[in-house]
Structure formats: structure tokens, C-alpha cells
Amino acid sequence: MAAETIRLDVARYRPEEDAEPVLQSYEVPLRPDWAVLDGLAHIKDHLDGTLSFRWSCRMGICGSCGMDVDGEPRLTCGTFLAEYGAGPVRIEPLKGFPVIRDLVVDIDGFLAKLSSVRPWLVREGEEPPLTAEYAQTPAQLDAYKQYSMCINCMLCYSACPVYVLDPDFLGPAAIALAQRYNLDSRDMDDRFDVLNLEEAVWGCTFVGDCTRVCPKHVDPAEAIQRYKVTAALRSVLPWSGR
Structure with a gap:
């Protein structure tokens, strides 16, 4: 047979x-x-x-x-x-x-978007590589751990109708990565300059397919919506920080 x-x-x-x-x-x-x-x-x-x-x-x-x-x-x-x-x-x-x-x-454009959100710990007065240790509590780790699970598979980009129509859109994974560092208690940056743009969080129409296809349950759609709130507050109340 x-x-x-x-x-x-x-x-x-x-x-x-x-x-x-x-x-x-x-x-x-x-x-x-x-x-x-x-x-x-x-x-x-x-x-x-x-x-x-x-x-x-x-x-x-x-x-x-x-x-x-x-x-x-x-x-x-x-x-x-x-x-x-x-x-x-x-x-x-x-x-x-x-x-x-x-x-x-070709993933060169994707890698450039990841680099643009400064995906490293930013410390005032310090330059990478950082050598000092900064302790965190379990709660501080939990604040960003979900977004750190991204494996850069780009499935969320392929599923995103905004990115497919507009390659200049920063995209789900890059924004989730930015949030990973924004929510890290050791980081001093807010990445407002790269996220508060029409090509970044404001370009998202919240279809949610990026989260649906993510194999690691990162939920980039949530990361984008959370930063929209942060950016709106920052625009109205500049002293509010991140």
C-alpha cells in the first residue's frame, strides 16, 4: 500500500x-x-x-x-x-x-524599526554596556515580563493590516519592545519621541490580529493601547512622565 x-x-x-x-x-x-x-x-x-x-x-x-x-x-x-x-x-x-x-x-526594515525604539536599558549619566546591578522585586519584573517574551518572528507584522498597507508603520513587535523597556523599573527613558507618532501608536487601528497570531502570547495590541493612554496623558500633562 x-x-x-x-x-x-x-x-x-x-x-x-x-x-x-x-x-x-x-x-x-x-x-x-x-x-x-x-x-x-x-x-x-x-x-x-x-x-x-x-x-x-x-x-x-x-x-x-x-x-x-x-x-x-x-x-x-x-x-x-x-x-x-x-x-x-x-x-x-x-x-x-x-x-x-x-x-x-528581507527583514532589514524590521530590524531598523526594532533598533529605533532603543531596546536597551537607558540610564542617565551612563553609557552601554552597563556594569552596575539594579535589583528588582518580583512585581517589578512582572510589570514588563509579558512583553519580553517576543521572539521577533514577525508574524504580528504579517497579520497587521496597517503594516501591510503602510511599511513605515513602526509595527506591533517594535512597540511592544519599547513598552518592555518603558515598564522596566531600571530604565530611565520614555521613548516618547518614537512612539507618539502617526507612524507609531496612533497608526494602529486596533484590529487585534497581531495578538491573535503571536505564538508567545505577548499581546502587542495591549502594549499599543496602553501607550496611547500614556502618550495622551504626556501630551496634556507633560510633567506626568511615562
């Missing part, structure tokens, strides 16, 4: 020969313990060595294997083929990012 298989419709884009991405179909084994990433690895190893995609840890930690699976931004290492029944399963690069090749997208 032939082994059971499932069809994967994979977006292919080879800039030297393709004007735009096209779907190419492959039959891969359908095994109960195989994730979508295993299916892609099978294609790469046994069917078509030219297929390009990113992956690293295979444990939902590095965030590098994010792709659109049947139109939903997912970590392919934690998305199992068995979830899709008899298939087929459509696999495409994350929306909103320039495609370099096949399923690999």
Missing part, C-alpha cells in the same frame, strides 16, 4: 527567472508527528534542493521559520501537517515584506 501523502503548494520566487512568485506543488509524506517545516525539509532534501526557506531551532524559540500557512502567519516548526486534513496546504512568505527568494523575506 502506498504511503499516505499530502500536497504542499509552495510559493517559489527565483528573481533571476521569475517576474513574481508562483506556486509549485509537491507531494510529501503525511505523518502525525511532521510539522510543516518537516514537509519543507523533505522537499529540500529529497525533491527539490533549490527551495529556499529559513529555519534554525525547530523549537518555537528562534522565530526564524515564520511563514504564511493557508493564509495565516504561523511558525512552521509548530504547525503540524495533520491539522490540514487531506490538504492541500499553501505555504507562502510572510506578507508585507520584500521577498528575496522563495520563502525568504
Whole structure:
């Protein structure tokens, strides 16, 4: 009896020969313990060595294997083929990012947005790297811990309708990262200059899809709405700080 298989419709884009991405179909084994990433690895190893995609840890930690699976931004290492029944399963690069090749997208813009929110501890009169220790209580840690769980997988960007339409939008992960440091008792910055902008928190229309697709339950939508309140108070009462 032939082994059971499932069809994967994979977006292919080879800039030297393709004007735009096209779907190419492959039959891969359908095994109960195989994730979508295993299916892609099978294609790469046994069917078509030219297929390009990113992956690293295979444990939902590095965030590098994010792709659109049947139109939903997912970590392919934690998305199992068995979830899709008899298939087929459509696999495409994350929306909103320039495609370099096949399923690999250009993340330079995303990294620039992360850097712009100064994602480090800012201390008055001190320059990184900081060497002093600053103790925190469990409550002070809990204030920002949720936002520190982000793995920069960019699924929230692909799900965000604002970012897909406006690449200048700072985006969910960068704003959540800014809040992670704003809420850290050791930090002395407020990042008002990069967050209180139309391209930042005020550009968010609060659809909430960024939170829905986050594999680490960071809730970037909440981070954005919380800073809207902070920014509004800061604008009316400048002395209120962060």
C-alpha cells in the first residue's frame, strides 16, 4: 500500500527567472508527528534542493521559520501537517515584506524599526554596556515580563493590516519592545519621541490580529493601547512622565 501523502503548494520566487512568485506543488509524506517545516525539509532534501526557506531551532524559540500557512502567519516548526486534513496546504512568505527568494523575506526594515525604539536599558549619566546591578522585586519584573517574551518572528507584522498597507508603520513587535523597556523599573527613558507618532501608536487601528497570531502570547495590541493612554496623558500633562 502506498504511503499516505499530502500536497504542499509552495510559493517559489527565483528573481533571476521569475517576474513574481508562483506556486509549485509537491507531494510529501503525511505523518502525525511532521510539522510543516518537516514537509519543507523533505522537499529540500529529497525533491527539490533549490527551495529556499529559513529555519534554525525547530523549537518555537528562534522565530526564524515564520511563514504564511493557508493564509495565516504561523511558525512552521509548530504547525503540524495533520491539522490540514487531506490538504492541500499553501505555504507562502510572510506578507508585507520584500521577498528575496522563495520563502525568504528581507527583514532589514524590521530590524531598523526594532533598533529605533532603543531596546536597551537607558540610564542617565551612563553609557552601554552597563556594569552596575539594579535589583528588582518580583512585581517589578512582572510589570514588563509579558512583553519580553517576543521572539521577533514577525508574524504580528504579517497579520497587521496597517503594516501591510503602510511599511513605515513602526509595527506591533517594535512597540511592544519599547513598552518592555518603558515598564522596566531600571530604565530611565520614555521613548516618547518614537512612539507618539502617526507612524507609531496612533497608526494602529486596533484590529487585534497581531495578538491573535503571536505564538508567545505577548499581546502587542495591549502594549499599543496602553501607550496611547500614556502618550495622551504626556501630551496634556507633560510633567506626568511615562
